[in-house]
Amino acid sequence: MTIDQPAQSAQPAQPARSAPPALSLVGAAKTFGPVVALADGTIQIEAGEIHALVGENGAGKSTLVKILAGLYTPDAGDFSLAGKTVAFRNVADSKAAGISVIYQEPTLFPDLTVAENIFIGRQPKNALGLISTGAMRKAARALFDRLGVQIDPDRVAEGLSIADQQIIEIAKAISLDAKVLIMDEPTAALSGVEVDRLFQVARGLREQGAGILFISHRFEEVFALCDRITVMRDGRYIATHATAETTVDAIVRQMVGRDIAALFPKQETEVGDAVLQVDALSRAGVFTDISFMVRAGEIVALAGLVGAGRTEVARAVFGIDPYDTGRVSLGGKPVKAGDPQAAITAGMGFVPEDRRKQGLVMDLSVARNATLTLRHQLARFGIISGKREREAAEGWTSRLQVKTGSQEYAVSTLSGGNQQKVVLAKWLATEPKFLIVDEPTRGIDVGTKSEVHRLISELAGRGIAILMISSELPEVLGMADRVLVMHEGRITAELTREEATPETVMHAATGSLEGAR
Amino acid sequence: MTNTTATKPTGGGTPGGGPVTVSTERTTGPIASILRPRELPVTIALVVLVLVTYLANPLFLSAQGLKDLLLNATIMIILAVGQALVIITRNVDLSVGSILGLVAFATGTMFATTDLPIIAVFLIAMLLGAVLGAINGALVTIAKVPALVITLGTLYIYRGLNNAWAGGTQYFADDRPDAFGNLSVDTVLGFPVITLIAIVVVVIVAVYMAGARSGRDLYAIGSDPDAAKLFGIPVGRRVFLAFLANGLLAGLAGVLYASRFNSVGATTGTGMELDVVAAAVVGGVAIFGGSGSVAGAAVGAILLTTITSALTALRVDKFWQQAIVGILILAAIIIDRVASLRTAKKLRMSEARDV
Numbered sequence: 001m002t003i004d005q006p007a008q009s010a011q012p013a014q015p016a017r018s019a020p021p022a023l024s025l026v027g028a029a030k031t032f033g034p035v036v037a038l039a040d041g042t043i044q045i046e047a048g049e050i051h052a053l054v055g056e057n058g059a060g061k062s063t064l065v066k067i068l069a070g071l072y073t074p075d076a077g078d079f080s081l082a083g084k085t086v087a088f089r090n091v092a093d094s095k096a097a098g099i100s101v102i103y104q105e106p107t108l109f110p111d112l113t114v115a116e117n118i119f120i121g122r123q124p125k126n127a128l129g130l131i132s133t134g135a136m137r138k139a140a141r142a143l144f145d146r147l148g149v150q151i152d153p154d155r156v157a158e159g160l161s162i163a164d165q166q167i168i169e170i171a172k173a174i175s176l177d178a179k180v181l182i183m184d185e186p187t188a189a190l191s192g193v194e195v196d197r198l199f200q201v202a203r204g205l206r207e208q209g210a211g212i213l214f215i216s217h218r219f220e221e222v223f224a225l226c227d228r229i230t231v232m233r234d235g236r237y238i239a240t241h242a243t244a245e246t247t248v249d250a251i252v253r254q255m256v257g258r259d260i261a262a263l264f265p266k267q268e269t270e271v272g273d274a275v276l277q278v279d280a281l282s283r284a285g286v287f288t289d290i291s292f293m294v295r296a297g298e299i300v301a302l303a304g305l306v307g308a309g310r311t312e313v314a315r316a317v318f319g320i321d322p323y324d325t326g327r328v329s330l331g332g333k334p335v336k337a338g339d340p341q342a343a344i345t346a347g348m349g350f351v352p353e354d355r356r357k358q359g360l361v362m363d364l365s366v367a368r369n370a371t372l373t374l375r376h377q378l379a380r381f382g383i384i385s386g387k388r389e390r391e392a393a394e395g396w397t398s399r400l401q402v403k404t405g406s407q408e409y410a411v412s413t414l415s416g417g418n419q420q421k422v423v424l425a426k427w428l429a430t431e432p433k434f435l436i437v438d439e440p441t442r443g444i445d446v447g448t449k450s451e452v453h454r455l456i457s458e459l460a461g462r463g464i465a466i467l468m469i470s471s472e473l474p475e476v477l478g479m480a481d482r483v484l485v486m487h488e489g490r491i492t493a494e495l496t497r498e499e500a501t502p503e504t505v506m507h508a509a510t511g512s513l514e515g516a517r
Numbered sequence: 518m519t520n521t522t523a524t525k526p527t528g529g530g531t532p533g534g535g536p537v538t539v540s541t542e543r544t545t546g547p548i549a550s551i552l553r554p555r556e557l558p559v560t561i562a563l564v565v566l567v568l569v570t571y572l573a574n575p576l577f578l579s580a581q582g583l584k585d586l587l588l589n590a591t592i593m594i595i596l597a598v599g600q601a602l603v604i605i606t607r608n609v610d611l612s613v614g615s616i617l618g619l620v621a622f623a624t625g626t627m628f629a630t631t632d633l634p635i636i637a638v639f640l641i642a643m644l645l646g647a648v649l650g651a652i653n654g655a656l657v658t659i660a661k662v663p664a665l666v667i668t669l670g671t672l673y674i675y676r677g678l679n680n681a682w683a684g685g686t687q688y689f690a691d692d693r694p695d696a697f698g699n700l701s702v703d704t705v706l707g708f709p710v711i712t713l714i715a716i717v718v719v720v721i722v723a724v725y726m727a728g729a730r731s732g733r734d735l736y737a738i739g740s741d742p743d744a745a746k747l748f749g750i751p752v753g754r755r756v757f758l759a760f761l762a763n764g765l766l767a768g769l770a771g772v773l774y775a776s777r778f779n780s781v782g783a784t785t786g787t788g789m790e791l792d793v794v795a796a797a798v799v800g801g802v803a804i805f806g807g808s809g810s811v812a813g814a815a816v817g818a819i820l821l822t823t824i825t826s827a828l829t830a831l832r833v834d835k836f837w838q839q840a841i842v843g844i845l846i847l848a849a850i851i852i853d854r855v856a857s858l859r860t861a862k863k864l865r866m867s868e869a870r871d872v
Contacts, residue, residue: 092749107747109740111807112733120737120748123730130728 020083022047022211023068023099023180028077030063038063041077042237043230045180045211050202052222052243053215055232056255056506057306057471061215064232065184068213069101070094081179100173101182104189104307106165110158115140117157118172143171147201163194170201181205182213187221188307199225217305217510219248231255252510256473256502267457271481272296275465276348276434278317281326286312287489290326294434294465299456301480302469304509308486310469311353314436317467318350319343330434344373349427351420353438353469359423360411367393367407370425396425401451420452428459435459438469453479473502487511555801556813558852562845563820570827577830580707586823587712588701588777592617592770593818594715596789597796598722599766601814602759604797605726607739607806608657608664610760611790613767615675616649618786620771622679625688625781628697635697643768649675650764654757664760672790680783687782693775701777711773715815718766722811735759739806795842796821799849820845 021044028041041064045051055061066072067079070088079086081097088094108117115136116123124139126132140153149167157165166186173181183202187195202212202225216222222229223243231238231254238254274293281290287309294300302310316323322338329335336342340350352359360369370393390407397407402414402421411422420440427435440456441449456479460466470476476483483500485493485508493508570577596613603610620642627638649671656667690698700710708716726732734755738745745752775781794804800817802809821842828838 091747107741107744109737109744109807111736111740111803116733120733121730121750123733125730128728130724131730131733 019047020080021045022082023213024078024080025064025068026078028064028067028074028079030067030072030074036235038067038074039235040237041067041074041232041235043213044240045213047082047179047211048206048209049227050206050212050214050225052226052229053213053232054217054219054222054229054251054255056473058234059232059255060235061232062184063235065101065182065213065215068094068099068180068182070099095176095178098177098179099182100169100176100178100180101184102166102169102173102186104185105162106169108157108160108165108168111156113154113156114151114160114168115153117168118143118153118175139175140171143175146174146204147171148204149197149201161194162189163191163198166190166198167201170205174205178210180211180213182215184215185217185307186214187216187218195221219251219510222251223248252503252506256506267461269297269461270463271298272463275331276317276467277329277332279327279329281313281316281323281328283312283316283321283323286321287316287486290491292484292491292494294467296433296463296465297460298481299460299466299468299479301476301483302467302486303471303473303476303483303505304486306471308509309489310486311438313486314350314438314467314469317343318348318436320350344430347431347433349430349432349435351423351427351435351437351440353442355416355419355423359426360419362412363410365408366397366402366411366414366422369411369422370397371429373426373430392429393425396428397422417449417452421455424452424455424459432464434465434467436467436469439471440468441470441472441475473505476500476505477502485509554856555803555809555853556816558849559800559813559816559820563816563823566820566823566827570830574830577827582826583707584704584709586819586826588709589826590819590822591709591712591715592774592777593789593792593796593822594815595718595766595770595773596793597800597814597818598719598811599763599770600793600797601800601802601809601811602722602726602735603664603763604794604802604804605739605806605809606735606756606759607742608756608759609668609794609804610650610653610664610763611668611794612649612653612671612675613763613770613793614786614789615672615679616646616764616767616786617771617774617789618781618784619649619675619679619682620646620768621774621781621785622683622688622783624772624775625692628693628775629688635694638697639769639772642772643765646768646771647761647765650767651757651761653764654760657760658753658757676787679785683783685783687780688775690779697776700773711776714769714773718769719811719815722762726811731755731758736807739803740808792821793818795846799845801849801853803853804850 023043023045025044026042028038029036030038030041038060041060043051043053043064053061053064063072067074070091070093073087073089079088081099086093086097088097109120112120115133118140119136123131124135126135137153144151144153144167147167147170151160151164151167157168160168166183170181181202186198190198199221202214206212214222214226226243228240228242229246229251230240231251233255241251272295275296276294278293279291282288290313292300302313304310312321315321316337317328319336319338319340319342327334328337330343330346330348333346335346335348343350361372367390371389393407402418402425411419414422437456441452453475456466456468468476468479470479477500480500481497483493483495483497483505484491485495485505487509488511492511493504495504495508567578576582596617600610600613623645624638624642627633627641633641653664653668653671656662656671657664660667700714703710705713726735734745734750737748737750738752738755742752771786774785778785796818797809797814798804798817799820800809800813800815802814802817824841824845825838828841829835
């Protein structure tokens with residue numbers, strides 16, 4: 001590759017060069033059982049360009065990256081590097097072919113030194129056949145010099161900032177002679193200075209002829225850094241634009257521009273007094289100055305991109321995680337911080353995102369799971385009676401129409417949707433005043449989804465205040481009375497049902513609200 | 518961010534303008550890396566212990582006193598070095614006391630019933646230890662059951678074999694050649710011969726762990742087993758060999774035990790496994806793997822065996838001695854935990870700055 005061209009010059013959308021692209025993936029598909037993760041994964045990265053890949057959560061970006069990294073084998077599609085068709089069986093194949101992936105949170109060995117992390121398994125040896133620490137240190141320094149950064153090669157990786165860890169991964173990629181670097185949301189955890197440094201490194205690599213795929217939710221970064229932008233939506237390739245010839249608005253429109261296939265009508269309910277009040281909640285490095293309230297019978301959606309801090313806020317409100325400053329009150333009474341038991345006693349419930357890990361004990365029966373929160377009430381002299389347990393479980397599981405052969409079956413035998421209903425039953429048994437539901441329909445098939453939505457809506461109808469975290473825009477827009485949008489630990493917008501559109505939510509979620517207006 | 522290092526000229530190859538310098542923290546030079554902080558507390562503790570005891574009772578460091586200290590530590594040093602190999606890979610071997618007992622009894626049997634030369638007995642004994650260690654390694658890597666459970670099982674199995682074989686039989690000092698017993702009596706440069714063997718073991722294994730790629734792999738495996746697999750490190754094979762090497766070293770310790778102590782029988786080595794794990798942990802080997810060194814484990818072994826003698830010399834009630842060992846273990850773990858919590862907090866705060 002020639003490097004005498006100034007890198008800042010805008011490149012055409014379809015470069016007029018004859019050489020085949022450094023990486024070309026066309027029409028890649030990947031399904032997991034009935035779930036289509038990727039229907040048409042298409043991307044072409046030229047040598048010497050920085051190429052952005054954008055799309056909503058669930059647009060298929062991660063699946064595409066995993067195919068490029070050799071973690072997934074695509075079911076269909078053409079994959080070639082510099083014109084040569086390739087098929088990776090594993091990560092090692094992908095690495096050997098010159099593709100390196102820099103993840104948002106790199107996996108370094110915390111106990112090994114920086115230099116060793118770069119050269120593990122291929123450390124330079126001395127005449128005695130032992131590792132030459134000197135040569136390794138020198139080689140690491142040379143790599144860092146080439147990247148224009150300074151990191152002490154001799155210190156252990158533990159305690160390094162995420163930014164430094166990424167640089168080390170990049171150094172490793174270069175030492176492996178990578179032709180294509182994939183950066184999967186590398187800036188999500190970086191500070192401003194660190195982002196600048198990363199960009200400088202990326203531009204330097206571009207000049208040296210590397211092809212870089214840059215995945216980011218931050219449009220200002222995409223537009224500042226990248227030569228071309230590819231948009232994906234719902235597992236499909238939508239379009240590729242030269243950055244110079246497009247705008248943030250046009251990209252956002254393509255990202256969300258779909259018909260909202262299924263509507264999730266929320267029942268009209270009488271909205272009552274404020275139940276939950278959150279004032280100026282902050283936790284250093286996680287979220288900042290979060291204030292909102294939820295009224296009785298109201299569904300408030302907490303929208304935003306993955307990593308914006310939504311779940312973290314919910315966990316802090318419920319007392320699972322601590323917070324540094326601020327206050328949470330329920331029904332006008334302050335709730336003790338960092339104490340889930342106090343939150344439950346005060347009338348809160350929390351349906352977590354990962355029901356298999358946090359919401360259910362998979363090997364216990366449906367009845368036992370549905371009554372977990374009632375253990376103390378059901379126990380006589382500290383022993384839980386099986387009969388009382390079944391009776392208590394029966395009430396809610398039948399009202400929620402949990403489809404199970406018997407109350408005694410292990411919860412792991414149920415479908416995802418029915419498992420979710422058991423989690424809901426568990427919390428409803430405590431008769432909460434306020435319920436947090438985190439990604440209530442993730443991994444649930446379409447049919448059961450609407451049933452879960454109907455249930456949540458009914459609960460609001462009974463006067464329960466509901467905070468719903470969701471990454472699915474149609475769900476947010478269909479269900480919520482109000483939408484709070486988070487971006488990088490802050491609430492960037494509060495939208496009424498009327499104001500909330502795919503565009504307004506997406507602009508706020510990507511932090512480009514001002515830029516769009 | 519503070520930049521404490523002078524900006525280097527980076528030559529023509531630097532892309533995108535001048536170098537950006539971010540986060541350069543304390544440099545660990547060659548001396549610092551030999552005396553890494555992890556080994557420092559235990560070394561200081563040992564020095565303080567020896568000094569205090571010496572000041573209170575000068576006989577403690579007489580020629581004979583010193584020799585006794587070394588002899589007492591020798592077997593524990595070898596076991597701790599082997600255990601460190603295994604613990605660094607995020608495993609543990611609880612069967613070493615039983616391996617030592619079985620091998621020590623085998624050694625006694627060989628001397629009593631055959632005319633094998635001493636060197637052959639050494640080799641056969643170490644081979645037996647290696648086989649027993651390999652069985653542990655194979656079970657751990659193939660069955661994918663935590664090593665704690667597997668080696669708890671083999672602890673009883675190996676001990677059971679020892680019981681069945683030995684019954685009431687015991688072998689005493691007069692059953693073995695004098696030359697063999699003298700290994701624990703004769704000294705070279707003031708060191709008993711068996712102690713010199715232990716020192717050679719420490720040096721060889723320490724050089725291997727620091728200087729061989731496969732040695733470094735053991736740290737990587739213990740640091741993050743999944744990532745190690747992703748990096749193409751043959752995790753199963755490395756862990757298997759770590760167990761095998763530990764068995765071999767336990768076998769060596771078994772032979773030396775037969776040289777050092779008057780009798781070997783069905784209960785030889787019972788309960789030693791916990792002392793060994795304690796020595797490694799006190800010596801700075803992280804129980805969750807990934808860090809620590811065999812040198813640290815060896816110092817930990819010396820500390821634990823010296824404490825007993827020191828407390829006796831200081832006339833501390835011997836009932837207190839075990840409690841003090843327990844306190845040392847807790848102190849080692851707490852120091853470790855505090856350090857890692859501090860690192861985590863520092864990281865969180867440094868990321869919070871610009872949010």
